[in-house]
Amino acid sequence: xxxxxxxxxxxxxxxxxxxxxxxxxxxxxxxxxxxxxxxxxxxxxxxxxxxxxxxxxxxxxxxxxxxxxxxxxxxxxxxxxxxxxxxxxxxxxxxxxxxxxxxxxxxxxxxxxxxxxxxxxxxxxxxxxxxxxxxxxxxxxxxxxxxxxxxxxxxxxxxxxxxxxxxxxxxxxxxxxxxxxxxxxxxxxxxxxxxxxxxxxxxxxxxxxxxxxxxxxxxxxxxxxxxxxxxxxxxxxxxxxxxxxxx
Numbered sequence: 350x351x352x353x354x355x356x357x358x359x360x361x362x363x364x365x366x367x368x369x370x371x372x373x374x375x376x377x378x379x380x381x382x383x384x385x386x387x388x389x390x391x392x393x394x395x396x397x398x399x400x401x402x403x404x405x406x407x408x409x410x411x412x413x414x415x416x417x418x419x420x421x422x423x424x425x426x427x428x429x430x431x432x433x434x435x436x437x438x439x440x441x442x443x444x445x446x447x448x449x450x451x452x453x454x455x456x457x458x459x460x461x462x463x464x465x466x467x468x469x470x471x472x473x474x475x476x477x478x479x480x481x482x483x484x485x486x487x488x489x490x491x492x493x494x495x496x497x498x499x500x501x502x503x504x505x506x507x508x509x510x511x512x513x514x515x516x517x518x519x520x521x522x523x524x525x526x527x528x529x530x531x532x533x534x535x536x537x538x539x540x541x542x543x544x545x546x547x548x549x550x551x552x553x554x555x556x557x558x559x560x561x562x563x564x565x566x567x568x569x570x571x572x573x574x575x576x577x578x579x580x581x582x583x584x585x586x587x588x589x590x591x592x593x594x595x596x
């Protein structure tokens with residue numbers, strides 16, 4: 350009986366998901382056709398509808414970035430290239446276009462600390478996998494040593510090495526998650542946004558942020574975000590003037 354219920358539930362989920370995926374493919378195809386026909390605003394509306402429905406993939410964000418670039422919305426173009434690269438860091442077209450639009454917008458970038466600069470040989474996901482694999486290797490060795498009559502030095506060494514790799518990789522994940530390119534990374538989408546010393550339009554200006562500039566959101570107070578800014582500044586900006594890269 351339980352098996353029959355499970356099969357029915359799986360069938361219902363599939364039957365529900367299949368039309369949704371078909372609709373998403375149709376919307377994506379129409380958006381691409383509108384882009385090719387230079388109907389960029391229509392293409393943007395359709396791409397954004399897919400984003401809101403959670404149909405995320407690197408190609409969607411890349412195409413959306415291109416469409417925003419065509420309507421000269423450089424901040425949102427950079428935001429979506431960043432989102433494409435967050436899903437696929439090896440996408441060369443998105444990286445090339447990102448640099449081109451950054452140069453055009455004169456966008457400011459956060460400076461990664463020296464640890465982040467030396468961790469760029471692997472992505473956050475790859476470090477996560479490395480930590481998990483090393484952890485389970487260490488666990489297997491511990492189990493084997495517990496039941497073994499003899500404990501060879503080579504296995505003890507392997508255990509220490511696996512534990513060090515697991516802890517180091519986990520630490521790298523934490524640093525990448527909380528660093529300048531982590532979960533709090535946001536892109537300024539407004540034009541020439543002024544970061545201020547307090548949560549008021551009349552407060553003094555800390556830094557003028559061109560569209561597409563990177564910030565790291567530290568906290569929120571009402572309609573203002575307190576953020577780490579390029580050039581080692583900190584200040585308050587209107588919350589609606591920037592969007593996080595990670596959705």
